[in-house]
Amino acid sequence: MTTILRNVRPYGEDAVDITWSDGVITEISPAGDPREDAAGAAVIDGHGAVVLPGLVDLHTHLREPGREDAETIASGSAAAALGGFTAVHAMANTTPVADTAGVVEMVWRRGVEAGYCDVHPVGAVTVGLQGERLAELGAMADSAARVRIFSDDGVCVSDPVLMRRALEYVKAFDGVIAQHAQDPRLTEGAQMNEGALSGVLGLRGWPAVAEESIIARDVLLAEHVGSRVHICHLSTSGSVDIVRWAKARGIDVSAEVTPHHLILTEDLARTYDPLFKVNPPLRRAEDVGAVRAGLADGTIDVVATDHAPHAREDKDCEWAAGAFGMLGLETALSVVIETMVLTGALDWRGVADRMSVRPAHIARLADQGRPLAVGEPATLVVVDPEATWQVDAARSPSRSANSPFAQRDMRGRVLHTVLRGRPTVIEGVLVSEGAGA
Amino acid sequence: MNKHLLSAADLSRDDAVAILDTAAELSRVTDRAVKKLPTLRGRTVVNLFFEDSTRTRISFEAAAKRLSADVITFSAKGSSVSKGESLKDTALTLEAMGADAVIVRHGASGAPHRLAHSGWIDGVVVNAGDGTHEHPTQALLDAYTLRHHLAGGTGALEGRRVVIVGDVLHSRVARSNVLLLHTLGAEVTLVAPPTLMPVGVDTWPCTVSYDLDEALPGADAVMMLRVQAERMNAAYFPTSNEYSRRYGLDVRRAGLLAHDGIVLHPGPMNRGMEITAEVADGPRSVIVEQVTNGVHVRMAVLYLLLGAAEVDTAVAHEEAGE
Structure with a gap:
């Protein structure tokens, strides 16, 4: 079947019509050019909006198996499609932990069944995320899920010897260790960024050095053993400096920042509302400036959502009792538009690079993050950068409602999401039919 | 209000x-x-x-x-x-x-x-x-007690010097007192080992010292905070003996206060740790009054x-x- 996406602007440039057939782009022509073979083709109106390659999230918590009350692979991947994502990476901290070929294959299969986007399981580095012995990384890599990213996210691989071995071991199948950089001893009981505000609020501080010291150690380990390493949700100014230094030195390091660390600051802890409690914690305005600059100059490779759904009761409580994490899939692109595009820090090619091309490369996904060109997969997102919208938990397919952006005007609305030629979202509405195909 | x-x-x-x-x-x-x-x-x-x-x-x-x-x-x-x-x-x-x-x-x-x-x-x-x-109500009762002894029981605490000593990091009493006593015009000095000071304490409306003997002379009041001996297990200080020597209030140190200077403690006290029995029960103590x-x-x-x-x-x- 042939589909024509009319009047879209690739990377914000001149308007075109994009035609695809069997999931592959067959023609890109100036918008409005008459087409001889258009008869019988399905037509999608692009409204002159921006088209980018489908977004790829390296860091997603889908909670299945184990906490299906908070999110499922189907509900989370549906939210991802609405946010413009065509691939997500499901973190391993489920119950049971995704530390065997069996669990990662189950996650992979459920993603295929749901059909909203590609769901790539992340494998745990250590058995049960316990940080004691390596999980069967090779078995997960060789499984049907073809795992390439391994992470104990939620906890840090703090043992330096174990981290070294993991970095070395995954070279055999071109894998990468994604480190949750958090020194456990420096953050015992920690509740928010450590600084003047934590002292005033009486909340146990989470020092920047707890993140930065692990990143410094791990880039040096990666250099020593000649491996690549990926840094999850980098959040401090010092972390940006260390990664910048490491890249200048030629170390094979990549790093991600979350949308919330691009826009929110620790001041929200003044509310004592655990909606704003997240790991790593929201930092100072200086840190927000530094991660934006790092993302703009490429020191930070990727925006990754760290979408972390939580049941209502886990947030409807006092700060100390609240769970860490916030939703991010449906709002990520809007936050990047507000903080990076409208400020002039990134152009649309830059957005495509940080949210699609580079994450796909880090994850070694062959058919994601591809250019918008003839012969490439029709995997793309159409976003209207002028539209504004508000988060509405009732309309979201996510089973959780812990978005920190309620009541905020979000900039830029996803109109269409297309996965290998098949629309998953049309005019901002999830396409249920066709899912599972 | x-x-x-x-x-x-x-x-x-x-x-x-x-x-x-x-x-x-x-x-x-x-x-x-x-x-x-x-x-x-x-x-x-x-x-x-x-x-x-x-x-x-x-x-x-x-x-x-x-x-x-x-x-x-x-x-x-x-x-x-x-x-x-x-x-x-x-x-x-x-x-x-x-x-x-x-x-x-x-x-x-x-x-x-x-x-x-x-x-x-x-x-x-x-x-x-x-x-x-x-x-906050602890700070209010402390302010009331201070006002009674130092300001004739009326008005505010303009210019009175109050030294607060001990585990500031974990103390809700210290936070509330710094804010309230500052509001009332008093000059507050916090004294503690650096490990028991919160990050950012330099932004609080008070002065900070690590030396009790330097902070006490001429002060109108000293408020001793409870210090749990178990804090030494988390390396906040080496031993309770060392803590007492450096930051405990004994008769000699109480004598450094102004002539009619008073001693406060929010309770419960660790006698022998942050305060000696002689001072707790001595003439300067207003602890029961609190x-x-x-x-x-x-x-x-x-x-x-x-x-x-x-x-x-x-x-x-x-x-x-x-």
């Missing part, structure tokens, strides 16, 4: 002086044979204690009862932080019982703030100590928060033609 009392920072200088003046008036009630006022008759005050604190709880109980309020004590120890009933469910229960004021003690910093702003309850919330955040003053100050807080609400309601009804 704000509807709730969550932080000493909620109080303007006028608010604070009004509370202290009211407390002074109410203290005369306790001189009478019948120690009760009818002010809060028919109002329900709930003592919601998620942490053990016998002295604070009975102080609030006594204060509410002397104002003729109905007092319910809800001891929910063990309910805090993911055990047992949630803060929200407890709050909804109290709301259903019609609490006019909830006095809350909780191990989590900000729990009273959550209660006050979550929409779970309508009543007035008074923070009776939350985690390592604040304990307890008495606590009842008067808490009466004043309840009187002003609930009494004001009553007046507002009456006015609203009048305006509505009821």
